[in-house]
Amino acid sequence: MKVSLTVNGSKHKVDVPSNTLLVDILRDHLGLTGTHVGCDTSQCGACTVHLNGSSVKSCTILAGQAEGVHVTTIEGIGSVTDLHPMQAAFRDRHALQCGFCTPGMIMSAIDLVNTSKGLDNRAVREGLEGNICRCTGYHNIVAAVLQAAEVMQGSSDE
Amino acid sequence: MSNADTGIGASVKRREDLRFITGEGTYTDDLNQPGQTYAAFVRSPYARARIDAIDVSDALNVDGVIMILTGADMAADGLGDLPCGWMVKQKDGSDMVTAPHPPLATELVNYVGEPYALVIADSRHAARQGAEAVMTDFHELNPVVNLASAAQSEQIHAGIPDNRAYDWELGDKPATEAALAGAAHITRLDLINNRLIPNAMEPRAALGVYEKGTGDYTLYTTSQNPHLERLVLSAFVQVAPEHKLRVVAPDVGGGFGSKIFVYAEETAVIWAAAKVGRPVKWVADRSESFLADAHGRDHVTHVELGLDQSGRFVGLKVQTTANLGAYLSLFGSAVPTYLYGTLLAGQYRTPNIYVEVQGVYTNTSPVDAYRGAGRPEATYVLERVVETAARELGRDPADLRRMNMIQPGDFPYQTPVALVYDIGDYEASLDRALEAIDYQGFPARRIASKDQGKRRGIGFACYIEACGLAPSQLAIQLGAGVGLYESGEIRLNPTGNATVFTGSHSHGQGHETTFAQIVSDKLGIPFDDVEVVHGDTGRVEFGLGTYGSRSLAVGGSALMMAGDKIIAKGRRIAAHLMQASVDDVSFEDGKFLLAASNQSVTIQEVAFAAYVPTSYPEDLEPGLSEKAFYDPKNFTYPAGTHIAEVEIDEATGEVDLVALVAVDDFGEIINPMIVEGQVHGGLAQGVGQALLEHGIYDEQGQLVTGSLMDYCMPRADNLPDFIVDTTITPCTHNPLGAKGCGEAGAIGSTAAVMNAVTDALGVKDLSMPATSEKVWRILKGE
Ligand code: FES
Numbered sequence: 001m002k003v004s005l006t007v008n009g010s011k012h013k014v015d016v017p018s019n020t021l022l023v024d025i026l027r028d029h030l031g032l033t034g035t036h037v038g039c040d041t042s043q044c045g046a047c048t049v050h051l052n053g054s055s056v057k058s059c060t061i062l063a064g065q066a067e068g069v070h071v072t073t074i075e076g077i078g079s080v081t082d083l084h085p086m087q088a089a090f091r092d093r094h095a096l097q098c099g100f101c102t103p104g105m106i107m108s109a110i111d112l113v114n115t116s117k118g119l120d121n122r123a124v125r126e127g128l129e130g131n132i133c134r135c136t137g138y139h140n141i142v143a144a145v146l147q148a149a150e151v152m153q154g155s156s157d158e
Numbered sequence: 159m160s161n162a163d164t165g166i167g168a169s170v171k172r173r174e175d176l177r178f179i180t181g182e183g184t185y186t187d188d189l190n191q192p193g194q195t196y197a198a199f200v201r202s203p204y205a206r207a208r209i210d211a212i213d214v215s216d217a218l219n220v221d222g223v224i225m226i227l228t229g230a231d232m233a234a235d236g237l238g239d240l241p242c243g244w245m246v247k248q249k250d251g252s253d254m255v256t257a258p259h260p261p262l263a264t265e266l267v268n269y270v271g272e273p274y275a276l277v278i279a280d281s282r283h284a285a286r287q288g289a290e291a292v293m294t295d296f297h298e299l300n301p302v303v304n305l306a307s308a309a310q311s312e313q314i315h316a317g318i319p320d321n322r323a324y325d326w327e328l329g330d331k332p333a334t335e336a337a338l339a340g341a342a343h344i345t346r347l348d349l350i351n352n353r354l355i356p357n358a359m360e361p362r363a364a365l366g367v368y369e370k371g372t373g374d375y376t377l378y379t380t381s382q383n384p385h386l387e388r389l390v391l392s393a394f395v396q397v398a399p400e401h402k403l404r405v406v407a408p409d410v411g412g413g414f415g416s417k418i419f420v421y422a423e424e425t426a427v428i429w430a431a432a433k434v435g436r437p438v439k440w441v442a443d444r445s446e447s448f449l450a451d452a453h454g455r456d457h458v459t460h461v462e463l464g465l466d467q468s469g470r471f472v473g474l475k476v477q478t479t480a481n482l483g484a485y486l487s488l489f490g491s492a493v494p495t496y497l498y499g500t501l502l503a504g505q506y507r508t509p510n511i512y513v514e515v516q517g518v519y520t521n522t523s524p525v526d527a528y529r530g531a532g533r534p535e536a537t538y539v540l541e542r543v544v545e546t547a548a549r550e551l552g553r554d555p556a557d558l559r560r561m562n563m564i565q566p567g568d569f570p571y572q573t574p575v576a577l578v579y580d581i582g583d584y585e586a587s588l589d590r591a592l593e594a595i596d597y598q599g600f601p602a603r604r605i606a607s608k609d610q611g612k613r614r615g616i617g618f619a620c621y622i623e624a625c626g627l628a629p630s631q632l633a634i635q636l637g638a639g640v641g642l643y644e645s646g647e648i649r650l651n652p653t654g655n656a657t658v659f660t661g662s663h664s665h666g667q668g669h670e671t672t673f674a675q676i677v678s679d680k681l682g683i684p685f686d687d688v689e690v691v692h693g694d695t696g697r698v699e700f701g702l703g704t705y706g707s708r709s710l711a712v713g714g715s716a717l718m719m720a721g722d723k724i725i726a727k728g729r730r731i732a733a734h735l736m737q738a739s740v741d742d743v744s745f746e747d748g749k750f751l752l753a754a755s756n757q758s759v760t761i762q763e764v765a766f767a768a769y770v771p772t773s774y775p776e777d778l779e780p781g782l783s784e785k786a787f788y789d790p791k792n793f794t795y796p797a798g799t800h801i802a803e804v805e806i807d808e809a810t811g812e813v814d815l816v817a818l819v820a821v822d823d824f825g826e827i828i829n830p831m832i833v834e835g836q837v838h839g840g841l842a843q844g845v846g847q848a849l850l851e852h853g854i855y856d857e858q859g860q861l862v863t864g865s866l867m868d869y870c871m872p873r874a875d876n877l878p879d880f881i882v883d884t885t886i887t888p889c890t891h892n893p894l895g896a897k898g899c900g901e902a903g904a905i906g907s908t909a910a911v912m913n914a915v916t917d918a919l920g921v922k923d924l925s926m927p928a929t930s931e932k933v934w935r936i937l938k939g940e
């Protein structure tokens with residue numbers, strides 16, 4: 001089937017079998033390999049992207065559901081020379097080790113901060129429950145999200 | 159220029175992060191080759207069966223399927239078995255009994271998920287469909303699943319009675335038994351160390367490329383040790399000669415041991431690439447990872463600790479049955495023996511220790527090193543029995559440990575189980591940990607919890623580990639199949655920056671940062687001018703990769719040695735440039751200084767002169783590139799105290815880990831931020847074992863916990879913030895004074911948490927994981 005979607009601001013048309021998952025469209029057809037696949041049961045969150053502004057696990061979206069959507073992936077939120085506050089905080093607080101869960105974790109965290117007020121340690125832990133990290137023990141991830149939340153919410157209040 | 163912000167001891171932000179946080183990392187699955195095909199493995203649905211016939215005709219008709227290869231095809235091509243890299247000698251001096259392990263099964267399958275064929279197709283989807291269409295006639299056989307009764311069950315492998323790979327011992331049995339007979343008190347405990355499934359977040363993957371024109375093979379794969387992978391594939395499996403095979407481990411998404419081993423899948427992929435004449439790619443589904451990654455732990459143990467009237471440990475006897483799975487994985491034999499029995503002295507002066515281990519085969523996934531590898535199992539046995547002894551004797555668990563600890567004046571300390579500890583200060587970590595958890599305040603907290611219908615418990619673990627496996631000669635005498643040194647090379651480029659090559663491998667540990675810190679510090683070159691290369695046999699001369707918390711202590715030390723050689727040669731060049739004698743030239747902070755003068759030349763000027771030798775010593779080779787192999791003189795011995803505090807809800811049985819303190823002595827620290835991160839990750843895995851994780855097979859040998867829905871991985875809301883700190887006694891025998899930090903978190907925390915849970919519940923033991931259901935049943939008196 002033919003699917004048109006907007007990814008990181010650019011329009012794309014792909015022709016894929018109807019059982020293709022959004023994550024495969026991103027990785028295999030658009031070359032956006034920052035979005036990872038860590039499981040086959042929608043449990044790990046490594047594939048998290050933003051779909052029309054909210055975080056979703058891109059391994060749960062079929063090609064047909066991707067028609068006309070706006071997707072933002074890790075490649076679309078910042079770059080090495082212009083990091084998103086969440087990316088900067090992850091580096092600053094050493095919130096990643098192998099980096100495999102990181103893109104999904106960052107995308108979930110941005111959505112969490114965007115949709116919550118007065119985040120604290122517990123709320124961040126509960127909010128990131130859908131993303132598994134095997135390396136960091138989450139301690140520094142929580143610290144990074146709280147740090148980024150200050151920056152992000154501070155700037156959005158202006 | 160001083161390197162205070164980037165040198166040894168500075169929490170330099172990691173340079174690898176920039177690519178990972180922007181989605182620009184390059185993991186194996188991110189690589190693709192023109193004309194690439196996809197492989198899917200056909201795996202056994204049974205735990206034990208004979209393969210009577212394989213019919214591939216339907217599968218070959220699946221659209222897109224190119225070729226189907228079976229174990230018989232592989233055998234016909236003369237490929238060898240997957241080897242076990244450590245020969246364990248039995249009690250009677252004979253060699254352990256190794257079952258042949260063909261990469262693809264031919265006549266018998268011995269665990270659910272064992273691959274016996276692979277389908278190559280134009281697309282991932284077609285390969286999978288093809289794999290499903292392969293029709294196999296199996297004759298089911300009775301599987302051996304239960305570890306405790308495996309020796310009395312049907313024989314899995316021909317010629318291996320009692321399903322026993324080895325019966326191994328260490329220590330003085332008569333002396334230990336005599337000590338126990340004379341003990342004033344004996345504490346006995348039966349323990350199970352639950353099977354774990356590693357679950358690095360990046361599933362294993364391989365991409366094999368064969369160049370027809372040159373006969374060169376390139377294997378991109380998720381390996382912790384690409385050179386060892388190449389060695390095994392060429393020397394043992396004989397896929398390709400070593401000089402025609404390049405193994406590249408690009409960014410690797412975590413390993414925790416599970417990516418040390420050479421597996422069937424990458425072996426088959428690189429072999430198939432030549433057969434198909436096109437690149438072949440395979441990426442594991444998570445379900446395949448569950449079935450086919452080597453698992454960890456899985457011991458059954460009986461332990462007896464004897465104490466005298468005053469509470470001094472007089473003897474320790476340990477009997478363990480270790481599950482090795484269906485085949486001996488690469489280091490599967492060494493983990494429950496040399497990496498386990500040797501650690502049973504712990505931090506204590508116990509004079510008599512005896513351990514015997516039966517390594518048995520079962521129809522389950524092979525078991526091998528998982529973070530800590532043998533040392534968490536040893537710590538679990540020792541620290542559970544010590545804590546239990548304290549309870550039985552009504553002693554404070556911290557005090558009882560303290561009075562038995564090896565003292566700073568006792569080093570070097572020869573344990574009764576082969577190791578010689580070089581240095582430590584165990585009370586220092588214990589004291590710091592007691593303070594951090596506010597041990598004084600615990601009784602009041604316990605009462606406060608009780609008032610809210612909750613039971614509070616505290617538990618200790620004072621662990622020791624042996625890291626940086628060493629020295630090569632000793633290890634080889636003890637059965638290791640390879641040396642245990644590490645290589646390092648520093649190439650100063652003509653413009654004065656440096657390219658550094660290490661044989662160890664980073665899959666999350668941050669070598670690109672820490673190793674650059676070391677070289678920058680050593681040679682006085684700006685941090686940003688040092689590039690670290692690892693993970694490619696085509697670029698790095700040799701190496702043994704990363705496992706056993708060895709990278710810094712062994713790999714970092716090799717770089718220090720290479721740095722010394724650079725400085726030595728640089729002094730000769732500098733002396734020539736300054737028209738002085740070499741003896742008058744010293745080196746400091748990137749400058750060669752001439753004594754009794756204000757003359758100096760920078761290392762960058764020396765590098766330039768080395769490559770553009772206009773004025774140059776006559777008898778010296780041009781160039782400024784040096785390499786070194788560092789072979790450790792001894793193990794390093796990180797040690798510390800972990801203390802856990804839990805609160806249990808009487809109504810639900812839910813265990814809330816309210817505090818976890820880890821105070822560790824890793825020797826000198828290069829990058830404290832990275833070290834803390836390593837500890838955090840290890841703690842999460844240790845807590846996971848105690849409270850959540852369990853790899854379970856049913857009686858038929860089916861893996862019940864075969865997905866992330868059934869196998870409970872620690873998530874953010876299962877864990878507290880951790881309290882971590884360090885004390886330092888520098889390692890006495892390597893140039894960095896470093897001991898290693900990668901596994902400690904997972905070594906002490908498990909026992910600490912279980913000691914806390916049993917303390918809260920007032921029970922002697924409870925098998926891991928302490929799930930709310932199990933705890934609730936205990937609270938109900940069931
Ligand atoms: S890949 Fe694991 S949740 Fe999508």
Ligand code: FES
Binds near residue numbers: 097098134359411412
């Ligand atoms: S950083 Fe490795 S899984 Fe999170």
